[in-house]
Amino acid sequence: MMIDTDTLETFRDIVKEVIKAENDALREEINRAVSPIHQMLEDCHDKLRNHEHELTALDTRMLAMEANCKEMSNRYEKLQLKIDDLENRGRRCNLRILGVPEGLEQGNPSGFIAELLYRVLGDGPNGLEKPPVLDRAHRTATRAAADGGRPRPFIVCVHHYQEKERIQRLAREKGRLEFHGKQILTFRTTVQI
Incomplete structure (x- = not known):
C-alpha cells in the first residue's frame, strides 16, 4: 500500500x-x-x-x-x-620607722614622731635644728604581737623631700639610733599614706 x-x-x-x-x-x-x-x-x-x-x-x-x-x-x-x-x-616623702614602742604617741602620732626625730637626730652641729614638718604619721594596720612582740611600724610623710633626705642621711651617719633603750630604724617606704 x-x-x-x-x-x-x-x-x-x-x-x-x-x-x-x-x-x-x-x-x-x-x-x-x-x-x-x-x-x-x-x-x-x-x-x-x-x-x-x-x-x-x-x-x-x-x-x-x-x-x-x-x-x-x-x-x-x-x-x-x-x-x-x-x-x-x-x-617619695614617706619614711618607715621601726622599733618605736606602742602607745607612746598618745593620740598625736605626727607630733610625737616629729619630736622623736628631733630628739634622736637633733643634737650636734649637723643635726636637726627643729622638729621636722610632717604631713601625716600613723602606725601600720598590723597588730603587735602579744607581750614583748615587735611594735607596729610608723609610716610618716615628711612635708619636704629635702628634709626627708636629711633625716635619712643623719640616721645613716649616726649609725645606731635609740629611743627609750630600743633601737630605732628608718627606711624609705613604698607605702602610700
Whole structure:
C-alpha cells in the first residue's frame, strides 16, 4: 500500500501541529514550575545583596572600633605611666620607722614622731635644728604581737623631700639610733599614706 504525497504531507502537518502544541504546553508547564524558583532566586539575591551591605557596614564599624580600641589602649598606657609617676612622687616623702614602742604617741602620732626625730637626730652641729614638718604619721594596720612582740611600724610623710633626705642621711651617719633603750630604724617606704 502506497500513501500518496498529499496524505503524507497532511499527516506531517498534523504531526507538526501536535508536536508544536505539546511543545508549547510543555514549555508553559516548565515556565509555571520554574517561575517560583526564579522568584525564590530573586529573593535570595536581594537578601544576599542586603547582607553584603550589612557586612560592609559591620566591617566599617569594626575597623573604627579597632582604631578606637588601639587609641584607648595607647591612652591607657600613658595614663598608667602618669599614675605610676604620681604615686611614686607621692611616696617619695614617706619614711618607715621601726622599733618605736606602742602607745607612746598618745593620740598625736605626727607630733610625737616629729619630736622623736628631733630628739634622736637633733643634737650636734649637723643635726636637726627643729622638729621636722610632717604631713601625716600613723602606725601600720598590723597588730603587735602579744607581750614583748615587735611594735607596729610608723609610716610618716615628711612635708619636704629635702628634709626627708636629711633625716635619712643623719640616721645613716649616726649609725645606731635609740629611743627609750630600743633601737630605732628608718627606711624609705613604698607605702602610700
